[in-house]
Amino acid sequence: MRLGWRYCIALAAMVAIWLAVVFLLSDKIMNYDHSKSSDHVELVWWSRDMSWNYDEVRQCGINTCRITNKRHRLPMSRGVLFYGSNMKTGDFPVPRGKQHVWALLHEESPRNTPFVSNDEFLRHFHFTSTFSRFSNMPLTTQYLPSGQALTSKDYHVSFAGKSKWAFRPSASIAFMQSDCDTMSGREDYVKELMKYLTIDSYGSCLRNKDLPESLKNDYLNNLYSPELLRFLSEYKFMIAIENAACPDYITEKFWRPLVMGVIPIYFGSPTIKDWQPNNKSAIFVEDFTHPRGLANYLNELADNQTLYDSYRQHKLNWRNPISNKKLLHNLVTRQYHIGDSSPGASLFDKFECSVCNYVINTARNVMANSRHYNCPLEPVYAHLEDKKMPRNVADWRSMMEVGQCQAKILDEFFRRNSSFHEADFEAELTRRMDRNQCK
Known part of the structure; x- marks a missing residue:
């Protein structure tokens, strides 16, 4: 009998505790500020x-x-x-x-x-x-749209097609920049290179040519427009000098010429060779002691179809257009x-x-x-003649x-x-x- 009463008392206590917990929880739920949840x-x-x-x-x-x-x-x-x-x-x-x-x-x-x-x-x-x-x-x-953009021939012009323009010098070179004060001394280098080669400059910097009327408006915000790519693809070379030389800082200046089948003349990222499609996809300013040496090589390259096309294997080698495994991996994982x-x-x-x-x-x-x-922290710039420094490097x-x-x-x-x-x-x-x- 005593045992039965003990069970009843214990059961009543458990029910009381349960009811108290339910009451407290319901009170918290009713008063919870949902605006803060x-x-x-x-x-x-x-x-x-x-x-x-x-x-x-x-x-x-x-x-x-x-x-x-x-x-x-x-x-x-x-x-x-x-x-x-x-x-x-x-x-x-x-x-x-x-x-x-x-x-x-x-x-x-x-x-x-x-x-x-x-x-x-x-x-x-x-x-x-x-x-x-x-x-x-x-x-x-x-700034590389895709691997397919590198290998596509949508804007590809053959060596013969690039050489047919009698009014252009053999080493036809395009330059298109509107930022004229850079850490890399870009405008100073191009100015010296112009002493030895004819360069068509379309941007605000060192401009000596005008873009076609249809391209003049807002081309800076349409750097990959089909019309602009078709226009520039007829050149053999395009100057691609970054505004600063930082490892892995690579902009459209490098990728856009490659997409067009134009050889970039590149200065900027010291790690650029880690990212080019093949072992020889661009001409690197740092490989030459001064602009005159680069100019001599460009003249040689511009008249030699075999040598010129060796830089364009991402367009011409249909079996293995991109051999750079680091780049291929990046295109999948980026x-x-x-x-x-x-x-x-x-x-x-x-x-x-x-x-x-x-x-x-x-x-x-x-x-x-x-x-x-x-x-x-120390600005890196392209080498000029007689070890001169760009005018704004200080x-x-x-x-x-x-x-x-x-x-x-x-x-x-x-x-x-x-x-x-x-x-x-x-x-x-x-x-x-x-x-x-x-x-």
């Missing part, structure tokens, strides 16, 4: 240049993230996104929360934001997407390239999803370093030195982890420069 990881774009309202939920494979530019969402976010060309030295989200992953997208050379090249700045980022093969989302071959019009294929969409997946799936114990951007060297000083100040401010403004940063930069304390 979210099943999505949040990422915040940190840029004053995004003046429009941006707030989207993006599906990234099996993961979902909310991506916004609403700065008041920062406490709820797990990632902060920066666009390199728009970063301001006095505008960073500090104090920085321990949960915050900083992610940098910067496809440009250091001319816009020189402090990015420095390890002192880069080591505050978990995730990067730059031209360097060592970044988390490399953009090394972003996350972004121009010309992809499928949904979610833009550079910013790809970057956002890469960061989304990184934040959710990756342990955050590895930070970026200088290899993630990989640009030398200005670019000074700019990179200031960038190095900026990176050191930002490093100290980030480590201090307290808020600062542009006036604070500029005051410290001025103080160090006045006292020669930047180096």
Whole structure:
């Protein structure tokens, strides 16, 4: 009998406890603020240049993230996104929360934001997407539309077809640039090369020819337009000198001539030979001690069909057009390239999803370093006659030195982890420069 009462008492106590738990849970559910709930990881774009309202939920494979530019969402976010060309030295989200992953997208050379090249700045980022093969989302071959574009003969002109224009010199060379002040000394080199060869220059720099009327409008935003490619494909050579010489910084200047079946005369990335379709796909300025030596070789090459076409095996060798295994692997594995019009294929969409997946799936114990951007602090330029320097190289060297000083100040401010403004940063930069304390 006593045993039966004990069971009844125990059962009644269990029921009472259960009812209490249900009551408490139902009360919490009824009073829960759904406006604060979210099943999505949040990422915040940190840029004053995004003046429009941006707030989207993006599906990234099996993961979902909310991506916004609403700065008041920062406490709820797990990632902060920066666009390199728009970063301001006095505008960073500090104090920085321990949960915050900083992610940098910067496809440009250091001319816009020189402090990015420095390890002192880069080591505050978990995730990067730059031209360097060592970044988390490399953009090394972003300006190559596809492997098929390299091998296609859509714009291919035979050696005989390129040689039929009696009004052009045998070594017909095109140059088309509108950025006339570069770290690589591009315009200085071409100016010297023009002493020995006739070069048709269509851009703002050293212009001596006009594009056809149909191509004059906005050609800079249509660098791969079929009409422009057909027009330039009749040349034998095209000058392809980057605005800065950084490892893996390779733009359309290199890929576009190859797509057309024109031989690039290239200067820029010191790692360029890692990425050319075959062992001999371009003429490299650095292989010649001065422009005169290059000019002599171009004249020889322009009159020798066998030698000329040996540079165009990606068009002519139908059995094995691309022998570079690194390039072939990259074409299969790369996350972004121009010309992809499928949904979610833009550079910013790809970057956002890469960061989304990184934040959710990756342990955050590895930070970026200088290899993630990989640009030398000392400007590298093409060799001129008599070891002359390009006219503006001293200005670019000074700019990179200031960038190095900026990176050191930002490093100290980030480590201090307290808020600062542009006036604070500029005051410290001025103080160090006045006292020669930047180096």
